Amino acid sequence: MTQMLDTINCSVCGHEAQRDHNLDTNEITIACDRCGFCAETEIVTDTTGRKFWLETLRFPIDEGGRVLRGPRVGQLSDVPAGGN
Numbered sequence: 001m002t003q004m005l006d007t008i009n010c011s012v013c014g015h016e017a018q019r020d021h022n023l024d025t026n027e028i029t030i031a032c033d034r035c036g037f038c039a040e041t042e043i044v045t046d047t048t049g050r051k052f053w054l055e056t057l058r059f060p061i062d063e064g065g066r067v068l069r070g071p072r073v074g075q076l077s078d079v080p081a082g083g084n
């Protein structure tokens with residue numbers, strides 16, 4: 001398993017966020033320490049053995065309960081699904 005760790009700009013706040021990229025499967029986890037934004041893609045297998053590409057996004061919420069999505073969300077979905 002080949003992991004690549006680097007940093008990118010957070011999609012929500014623009015701050016530097018950690019990115020963990022599995023080069024074998026193209027699964028990516030992005031975690032921002034500043035605002036709490038988290039974006040995760042992973043390949044999951046259900047009970048029948050069928051595989052799925054799961055994307056999880058976690059957005060921070062302000063004091064008024066408003067979801068802070070930021071201006072650049074959507075980048076993660078631009079990443080093509082990996083594997084075969």
Ligand SMILES: [Zn+2]
Binds near residue numbers: 011012032033035
């Ligand atoms: Zn952030």
